[in-house]
């Protein structure tokens with residue numbers, strides 16, 4: 249059993265909205281100084297899903313794969329420290345400014361290069377663009393079925409069984425392998441690597457591949473979805489805070505304002 | 513030549529869902545040619561007749577579509593898209609749309625813009641605006657391929673009003689390539705008002721300290737005939753069911769009154785409630801982000817404010 253987990257390195261999302269800045273000319277987010285990029289939230293959970301499968305069957309091999317700048321190595325190392333076996337970093341100047349389909353094309357080409365992959369896990373969406381399309385694109389490119397929003401992923405007898413969380417239901421979906429599964433936060437918290445595991449991770453194998461190594465060129469990666477502008481929306485609501493010396497006074501002031509505004 | 517706008521219609525219990533009406537409204541306003549709809553499912557022909565404002569309604573009615581699977585629906589939607597040859601395809605950012613849209617985009621050799629909140633025709637092409645970075649930013653996208661596909665956030669568009677039913681055309685599809693199957697489904701049961709349709713929502717966050725903190729939230733919701741909502745932190749902790757989660761990865765609500773109790777107002781939470789007409793925030797931290805989006809606020813501890821508010825509202829209501 250060989251599982252590939254796709255992890256993306258993104259700007260830390262856990263910053264106060266006031267520190268969120270965009271360079272409108274470059275159409276890029278400017279991370280606040282001194283705040284290091286992190287592994288996209290759901291992707292660490294996808295690694296956790298893979299590790300649970302490996303916990304149940306130690307013969308499982310887990311490869312963590314990331315497309316990005318050289319720093320994306322840290323996102324892969326995080327997965328290796330959690331217990332994954334190998335890393336694959338896809339980095340090349342022609343990978344700057346890809347759209348999701350371009351990204352999926354590169355990831356799928358690398359998955360094909362690995363050759364023996366049974367299961368691909370991704371996050372339900374990357375926390376930068378919040379799209380939730382890359383896993384599905386990978387599935388289409390490699391000709392495998394996709395099951396989205398997993399809260400549990402188990403494999404047996406050439407099949408994967410996914411508990412799929414929807415806002416109003418939980419579904420059990422079965423699919424033959426190879427398959428792509430996208431993982432949601434309901435799966436649970438990713439395991440926290442121990443110092444010893446973090447040290448051991450630096451010795452695990454990591455491949456670094458450029459476009460040519462996976463048989464792609466810039467022409468195959470031209471964006472179909474173009475980014476025309478990126479900006480921070482202005483919100484200009486002004487809150488009216490309720491005055492009062494006691495909670496009772498504040499509450500009464502609110503009740504009266506709600507009544508005046510015909511809201512109750 | 514690709515022409516017109518094809519929307520994905522959805523039916524629930526034989527009725528056309530609200531977001532479908534919003535999509536038809538948006539498609540008409542684009543003025544990008546004739547509007548058609550596709551309805552996929554099993555036993556949905558009667559519902560197809562209830563779709564108004566689309567000139568044509570393509571129906572794929574097949575037992576293989578009784579339960580949604582990415583495999584089956586993508587093939588059915590692709591069959592319709594090939595027949596209709598639209599320049600634009602719109603779906604709701606719903607359970608179905610968010611799963612189906614990228615697969616359909618791939619099948620049609622094009623791209624998709626997910627979770628859009630504004631659509632515009634410019635220079636003959638579709639341009640979309642969508643929240644990104646958890647709602648902190650807005651991204652404007654264009655397409656270099658046709659059809660342009662977009663999913664549209666529920667409640668972001670005004671629904672179509674009236675209009676006549678379209679001509680129904682059945683489209684066949686071949687289910688033999690379907691690989692996945694749904695073997696079980698447990699629906700969340702909720703009593704009272706449906707969260708997405710509620711005119712009043714009282715939502716609680718991690719600051720409530722535990723499931724018991726929701727007792728007064730529930731009481732207030734009952735008093736105002738509203739529904740209870742929750743932040744993801746609360747759903748993740750298991751204090752409330754996932755079905756109550758409001759936000760980017762939960763439900764989108766746009767009630768007249770949204771009361772956020774002990775919720776910090778992270779952008780990802782606001783993604784689900786910023787369309788509310790009036791937000792009231794109760795939080796002990798005066799700097800909490802929720803106050804930036806709120807119309808009215810109380811800085812204070814929910815443990816004392818909430819019981820007092822329940823009493824105050826009862827009193828004010830009794831005054832008539």
Ligand SMILES: Cc1cc2nc3c(=O)[nH]c(=O)nc-3n(C[C@H](O)[C@H](O)[C@H](O)COP(=O)(O)OP(=O)(O)OC[C@H]3O[C@@H](n4cnc5c(N)ncnc54)[C@H](O)[C@@H]3O)c2cc1C
Pocket residue numbers: 261289374375646716717718719720742743744745746757758759760761762763773774775776777778779780781784794795796797800812813814815
């Ligand atoms: C990609 C992504 C998607 C996400 N999707 C969602 C989503 O769909 N929905 C969602 O909600 N979140 C979502 N999140 C999580 C979001 O970023 C926040 O972590 C979450 O909303 C925080 O929940 P909270 O406000 O309840 O908790 P906290 O952030 O912990 O806030 C608790 C608040 O309670 C206040 N408080 C504490 N004690 C009291 C008291 N006694 N009285 C009054 N106030 C008190 C505090 O001042 C604080 O403001 C997502 C995150 C990511 C990265």
Ligand SMILES: Nc1ncnc2c1ncn2[C@@H]1O[C@H](COP(=O)(O)O)[C@@H](O)[C@H]1O
Pocket residue numbers: 254255256257288290291294313314315316348351355369370371372373374375377378379380381382383
């Ligand atoms: N550059 C990348 N490198 C590795 N995985 C990625 C990358 N971009 C997206 N993914 C994977 O695809 C998922 C969905 O991303 P997105 O479609 O951008 O929301 C992410 O959660 C990752 O698992």
